[in-house]
Amino acid sequence: MAFSPRALNKSHPHPLKVLIPLFPDFNTFDANGPIEVLSQANRNNPSGSSIFALTLAADTELTRSIEGISIARDISLTDALARVEEWDVVLLPGGVRDTILGIIEGHLGGGETSTLLTLLKRYAGVKDGLTLTVCTGSLFLAALGLLDGRTVTSHWAALGGVKSLCDGNGSKTKVVRARWVDSKEDSLPRLITAGGVACGIDATFYLVELIAGAEVAEKAATVVDYQRRGEELQEDYVIPEGK
Numbered sequence: 001m002a003f004s005p006r007a008l009n010k011s012h013p014h015p016l017k018v019l020i021p022l023f024p025d026f027n028t029f030d031a032n033g034p035i036e037v038l039s040q041a042n043r044n045n046p047s048g049s050s051i052f053a054l055t056l057a058a059d060t061e062l063t064r065s066i067e068g069i070s071i072a073r074d075i076s077l078t079d080a081l082a083r084v085e086e087w088d089v090v091l092l093p094g095g096v097r098d099t100i101l102g103i104i105e106g107h108l109g110g111g112e113t114s115t116l117l118t119l120l121k122r123y124a125g126v127k128d129g130l131t132l133t134v135c136t137g138s139l140f141l142a143a144l145g146l147l148d149g150r151t152v153t154s155h156w157a158a159l160g161g162v163k164s165l166c167d168g169n170g171s172k173t174k175v176v177r178a179r180w181v182d183s184k185e186d187s188l189p190r191l192i193t194a195g196g197v198a199c200g201i202d203a204t205f206y207l208v209e210l211i212a213g214a215e216v217a218e219k220a221a222t223v224v225d226y227q228r229r230g231e232e233l234q235e236d237y238v239i240p241e242g243k
């Protein structure tokens with residue numbers, strides 16, 4: 001059975017609901033780069049209407065990033081989880097690898113349950129959903145076994161860690177080095193993974209083009225003076241061992 005993301009359905013009402021979950025030590029560029037792209041798409045939509053409605057979710061009122069900046073949430077992760085079916089897109093930033101691995105270990109190792117991981121697992125069951133991960137955000141999905149059957153990427157320094165997590169839970173995952181990868185398997189919900197940090201901008205422009213068309217994406221890129229880049233898949237790159 002083929003699953004088509006509702007976000008790519010031209011008859012699905014706009015604005016699309018985009019959830020951006022935050023966690024301690026997240027990378028602000030991973031979140032703010034895509035946020036800028038989506039907001040510029042809204043401003044440069046010829047119809048004048050918004051294409052995307054963005055919602056920040058976190059466990060606490062303020063979430064401190066690796067850069068030392070605290071960001072206020074719109075809703076709690078608990079609220080986001082209760083509304084999991086509503087989200088047309090989940091945009092998951094990356095952050096400090098050790099912090100991410102600590103969250104994963106606590107959740108899967110019988111320690112503190114992570115609402116974020118519970119949300120990601122539940123959203124994977126929304127067959128017409130679409131997830132975009134940036135940088136090390138893909139580590140969360142790898143740990144949950146949600147990359148099985150996929151071709152994915154991550155920050156170049158985390159590729160080995162993604163592969164190790166996938167291998168550890170028996171996932172048949174092809175990990176590659178690229179700026180972004182659209183994993184289009186018909187039998188799975190749609191997933192786009194981006195490489196390190198700035199790659200999230202290119203992946204989000206790609207998403208905007210899929211949803212709103214090339215004209216909107218190119219106009220938004222012109223406004224922010226950004227030269228878009230493609231997948232840039234490195235076919236011969238050997239994924240190192242890592243965690």
